[in-house]
Amino acid sequence: xxxxxxxxxxxxxxxxxxxxxxxxxxxxxxxxxxxxxxxxxxxxxxxxxxxxxxxxxxxxxxxxxxxxxxxxxxxxxxxxxxxxxxxxxxxxxxxxxxxxxxxxxxxxxxxxxxxxxxxxxxxxxxxxxxxxx
Amino acid sequence: xxxxxxxxxxxxxxxxxxxxxxxxxxxxxxxxxxxxxxxxxxxxxxxxxxxxxxxxxxxxxxxxxxxxxxxxxxxxxxxxxxxxxxxxxxxxxxxxxxxx
Numbered sequence: 001x002x003x004x005x006x007x008x009x010x011x012x013x014x015x016x017x018x019x020x021x022x023x024x025x026x027x028x029x030x031x032x033x034x035x036x037x038x039x040x041x042x043x044x045x046x047x048x049x050x051x052x053x054x055x056x057x058x059x060x061x062x063x064x065x066x067x068x069x070x071x072x073x074x075x076x077x078x079x080x081x082x083x084x085x086x087x088x089x090x091x092x093x094x095x096x097x098x099x100x101x102x103x104x105x106x107x108x109x110x111x112x113x114x115x116x117x118x119x120x121x122x123x124x125x126x127x128x129x130x131x132x133x
Numbered sequence: 134x135x136x137x138x139x140x141x142x143x144x145x146x147x148x149x150x151x152x153x154x155x156x157x158x159x160x161x162x163x164x165x166x167x168x169x170x171x172x173x174x175x176x177x178x179x180x181x182x183x184x185x186x187x188x189x190x191x192x193x194x195x196x197x198x199x200x201x202x203x204x205x206x207x208x209x210x211x212x213x214x215x216x217x218x219x220x221x222x223x224x225x226x227x228x229x230x231x232x233x
Contacts, residue, residue, distance in 0.1 A: 009154040016150075034179065034211035041181050045153045091220030095193060100186030103219055107182055110218040 001025070002061035007048055012041060015060065022062045028069065032130055035111035036071060039128050042104040043073045043083070051078040051124070069130045080119040083108075083126055137162045140173060145203075148176035151184035159184065163191040169201040174208045185219060192224060204228065 001022050005011040019037055023030065040060065047058055059074040086105050109115065114129040135149035137159055145166070151159060172188075188203065195202040204226040208216065216222050 009152075012152050012154050016152075037179060038181060038215070041152055045181075045183070091218070092223075093220070095196060095224045098189060098193075098220075098224065100190050103185055104182030107215060107218055111215075 001063070002059060004057035004059050005044070006057055007054065009045065009048065012044070015040060015044060018060065019062065026064045028064065028132065032069065032132060035130060036069065036128075039108045039112055039130075040071060040073065042108050043126050043128070046081070046083065046104070047073065047075045047078075047124075050081050051075050054078045064132075067132045069132055070127060071130070072125060072127045074123060074125045077122050078124050079122075081124055082117040082119070084115050084117050135159070142171075144171040144173050146173045146176075150179040151177060151187075152179065152181045153183045156181075156183040156187050160187045160190070163187065166191065166195070167198070169195060169203070171204045171206055173206055174212060175206075177212065178209070180212055180215065185215070185221065189221070189224070202226075 003018050005015055005018075016037055019033070019040060022028075023033055044058060044060070047054075054075060054077060056076040059072075059076075061072040061074070063070045063072075083105050089102050089106050091103075091106065108128065112128045112130045116127040116129070118125045118127075135147070135151055135155040135158065137145065137147045140146040145162075147159070149155075192202040202225070205216075206228045208227060213227070216225070216227060
């Protein structure tokens with residue numbers, strides 16, 4: 001199941017509705033909905049933030065394979081942005097050393113089982129995999 | 134859909150979903166808070182990383198000026214997980230749900 005979405009945070013409501021629809025159709029345990037919604041929002045908003053010159057809609061594809069859920073976000077005609085290469089942040093630091101931001105990718109890594117990145121023909125694709133066991 | 138308001142006992146009540154499209158609204162509300170507050174998450178279904186950033190910003194300001202900050206109550210399991218993974222359980226006072 002795949003769909004394209006406008007490059008705007010205002011598209012998030014439709015993105016979440018799309019994910020909910022997929023969960024209903026595939027009868028996926030709702031306990032996984034938070035992790036998937038969080039991951040998709042993080043990847044989607046990163047594309048908005050870092051791929052500033054891009055104009056094409058963002059493609060989101062959801063697929064269930066046995067006990068595995070794959071979520072793929074593709075941004076077209078953009079420079080590479082590989083979230084798997086982003087350095088880990090130190091979440092044990094005290095309040096006065098913490099700054100807003102930088103947390104999202106760390107949390108996606110915690111919430112899903114695997115993250116893959118591919119860059120081909122100026123097409124940037126991030127895939128997250130969540131085991132449904 | 135998100136709503137943020139002051140409850141009957143002066144606590145902050147957030148309901149709905151705090152995603153990137155709503156973070157600015159919550160940030161504006163929290164900027165007007167000048168004393169330690171309880172924040173009731175009973176009806177908050179979801180919070181994104183941007184929402185966490187907004188809370189962190191408020192916490193830093195309040196602990197710096199008011200000496201104490203936000204106390205979070207009634208977090209659902211998923212939100213509590215996200216706070217733990219973020220290390221925010223050491224930055225905020227978090228009280229468990231009545232059921233726990």
